[in-house]
């Protein structure tokens with residue numbers, strides 16, 4: 197597939213943010229976007245780069261009514277030798293296709309989608325910030341466009357990629373977060389859509405997250421839907437616990453999003469020779485370990501923060517301080533290792549890094 201490029205004329209280019217220390221997350225987008233259409237019977241057509249701008253959508257578009265929407269999140273980094281690097285990008289597109297199958301949406305052609313994304317990043321490469329910890333966030337998205345109000349899988353879709361500069365997640369060092377163990381609301385049930393990156397999961401999580409924020413917590417730790425007993429994820433991150441010298445995380449059994457960062461952490465800690473277990477872990481076990489001083493660390497993993505240390509876990513009105521409320525040793529070591537690889541500064545033993553410029 198040939199990608200057509202409709203470039204903005206130089207006088208129409210947007211003003212880029214001057215102060216990289218003020219970059220937040222998700223408010224600023226570059227000059228262009230990559231798009232392609234799907235029509236039943238024709239497949240994926242019209243791969244193109246267009247100026248970034250509003251979409252025109254039929255009010256009856258099925259995504260708006262029945263929620264056929266999936267997305268991904270990855271980053272481009274400006275690193276060693278002023279290169280432009282991507283971290284395990286194929287994983288995101290493969291996961292997107294697994295999400296697509298769950299939502300009865302068409303799979304995307306991975307090579308074309310990746311080629312489109314890379315062309316976009318290179319066309320708008322001046323938007324990749326240069327300060328330490330900053331990056332270019334990449335958001336591939338797909339939704340159903342067919343105008344129709346009967347409930348069934350749609351016959352037409354739009355896939356697109358938008359990109360924008362994001363700030364260093366930790367401006368004042370890695371500050372551990374306070375998390376609230378949610379024992380009333382659930383995010384996802386096994387057999388549902390929890391393992392797909394689809395909009396509805398996030399809509400379902402908002403109420404609990406807002407209530408937790410009102411009480412001064414940063415994130416919600418989700419328990420399993422059936423018994424409210426086992427720890428699943430925290431906010432939009434996978435969750436790890438270090439009890440004694442064992443690293444524990446929930447297994448991928450259907451309700452948990454299979455994070456790329458989760459997978460990277462598992463590979464690295466296994467290589468470091470640590471004891472690693474993927475198993476159902478009861479919140480009661482975590483609390484007992486915290487009380488007896490055996491809970492050494494707890495941290496979330498995800499593309500945005502990489503490693504997010506947890507300093508406090510609150511369950512049924514009881515606060516449990518983790519690692520003295522500070523960043524744990526393993527959390528710090530993992531953060532340094534993964535970020536080092538992402539910016540091309542540490543040896544990439546796994547072939548995770550792809551230099552595109």
Ligand SMILES: *Cc1c(COP(=O)(O)O)cnc(C)c1O
Pocket residue numbers: 269393429431432433434453454455456457458497498499500
């Ligand atoms: C995206 C996401 C993650 C983290 O996935 P990464 O691939 O590591 O960024 C974890 N949980 C949820 C619910 C997510 O949406």
